Amino acid sequence: MVEQLNDLDATFGALSDPSRRAMLAELTLGERSVSDLAAPLSMSLAGASKHVQVLERAGLVRRRKHGRQQMIALDAARLKRAHDWLDKYRVFWSSAHYALEQALKEEKSDEHGRSA
Amino acid sequence: MVEQLNDLDATFGALSDPSRRAMLAELTLGERSVSDLAAPLSMSLAGASKHVQVLERAGLVRRRKHGRQQMIALDAARLKRAHDWLDKYRVFWSSAHYALEQALKEEKSDEHGRSA
DNA sequence: TAATTGCTCAACCATAGGGTTGAGTATATC
DNA sequence: GATATACTCAACCCTATGGTTGAGCAATTA
Numbered sequence: 627m628v629e630q631l632n633d634l635d636a637t638f639g640a641l642s643d644p645s646r647r648a649m650l651a652e653l654t655l656g657e658r659s660v661s662d663l664a665a666p667l668s669m670s671l672a673g674a675s676k677h678v679q680v681l682e683r684a685g686l687v688r689r690r691k692h693g694r695q696q697m698i699a700l701d702a703a704r705l706k707r708a709h710d711w712l713d714k715y716r717v718f719w720s721s722a723h724y725a726l727e728q729a730l731k732e733e734k735s736d737e738h739g740r741s742a
Numbered sequence: 743m744v745e746q747l748n749d750l751d752a753t754f755g756a757l758s759d760p761s762r763r764a765m766l767a768e769l770t771l772g773e774r775s776v777s778d779l780a781a782p783l784s785m786s787l788a789g790a791s792k793h794v795q796v797l798e799r800a801g802l803v804r805r806r807k808h809g810r811q812q813m814i815a816l817d818a819a820r821l822k823r824a825h826d827w828l829d830k831y832r833v834f835w836s837s838a839h840y841a842l843e844q845a846l847k848e849e850k851s852d853e854h855g856r857s858a
Numbered sequence: 859t860a861a862t863t864g865c866t867c868a869a870c871c872a873t874a875g876g877g878t879t880g881a882g883t884a885t886a887t888c
Numbered sequence: 889g890a891t892a893t894a895c896t897c898a899a900c901c902c903t904a905t906g907g908t909t910g911a912g913c914a915a916t917t918a
Contacts, residue, residue, distance in 0.1 A: 635758055642754035643876080647827075654834065660895065673877055675896065680875090694885040694894050702834035709832070711763075712825040718770065718818035759906080777864065789907055791866065796905090810864050810915040 633685065634711060637704045640684035645669065646677050650686065653700040660696050749801065750827060753820045756800035761785065762793050766802065769816040776812050 640646055649663045664674030678698055681687045685704045690697045756762055765779045780790030794814060797803045801820045806813045 634763065635760060638754045638758035639875095642751055642758055644751060645876090647750065650831075654831070661893090669876090670878065671895070672879080672897085676876075679896090696895070700831075700834055702831050705828055705831045706835040709825065709828040712821055712828065715766070715770070715816075715818050715821045716825070718816055719822040755905095761906090775864080776866095785906090786908065787865070788867085788909080792906075795866090812865070 633704065634708060636684040637686065637708045640680050640686055641708070643677070643680075645674075646681055649674075649677060649681065649698075650700060653687065653698060657690075657697045657699045659692075660698065663698060749820065750824060752800040753802065753824045756796050756802055757824070759793070759796075761790075762797055765790075765793060765797065765814075766816060769803065769814060773806075773813045773815045775808075776814065779814060 645667055652658055652663060660675055660678055664671050667674055686701060687698050688701045761783055768774055768779060776791055776794055780787050783790055802817060803814050804817045
């Protein structure tokens with residue numbers, strides 16, 4: 627269980643804000659301009675622009691100039707990295723592990739029941 | 743693709759720090775005291791204690807008093823939530839999706855090749 | 859009872875984060 | 889050429905975050 631690369635810092639940091647998660651959700655529907663992404667957010671354009679920059683620095687989106695628009699597209703590779711990281715913990719939320727936890731609890735009760 | 747609950751803010755926020763991810767990794771090996779968690783981190787005990795509090799507020803760990811020690815245990819339910827959220831993006835990093843992206847690029851080239 | 863251990867809390871510091879407004883730049887339209 | 893559009897940048901504000909030290913409390917050990 628070794629820490630691989632710390633762009634996880636940036637990835638998880640970017641994902642910790644609901645406005646940015648909303649942007650990513652919007653981007654699953656296709657490329658969007660910064661204004662498109664800003665529209666549903668009740669926030670200044672400059673504010674939304676900063677969120678896009680955070681997503682870009684985290685490598686979660688790419689941008690492409692198209693005239694005076696900046697077209698933003700999802701780049702899911704880092705999401706996969708985060709998903710992979712979380713996947714290492716799968717056993718700890720799986721039913722098998724809950725069963726193990728129960729078994730350990732019973733074992734502990736037995737210890738109390740016995741002499742020790 | 744609707745945002746479900748915003749404890750994702752706290753979960754992803756907690757995961758964005760390498761010290762806290764290291765703590766979680768350590769906790770996969772079993773319960774640990776705050777001092778145990780602090781030891782490998784080259785940080786004051788108070789500092790580590792604050793990290794544990796962040797993990798606890800995010801619901802990623804539980805604590806149990808054991809004498810004068812605070813035993814910390816992993817609670818993976820919120821990790822599952824985060825994993826589930828990321829899973830919605832799986833199609834965007836799957837090879838099928840890359841194939842789709844390629845197809846779209848070719849289509850765009852065709853447009854240039856044709857009259858439009 | 860006294861001393862030690864395992865913490866937490868409060869105060870503080872420096873930096874980052876989320877937001878704003880105002881100005882500036884580049885492209886598109888009239 | 890003038891104007892509107894789609895941004896970005898800089899400055900600023902306030903709050904949060906990551907870290908420290910010093911004090912204090914609760915439980916264990918001597």
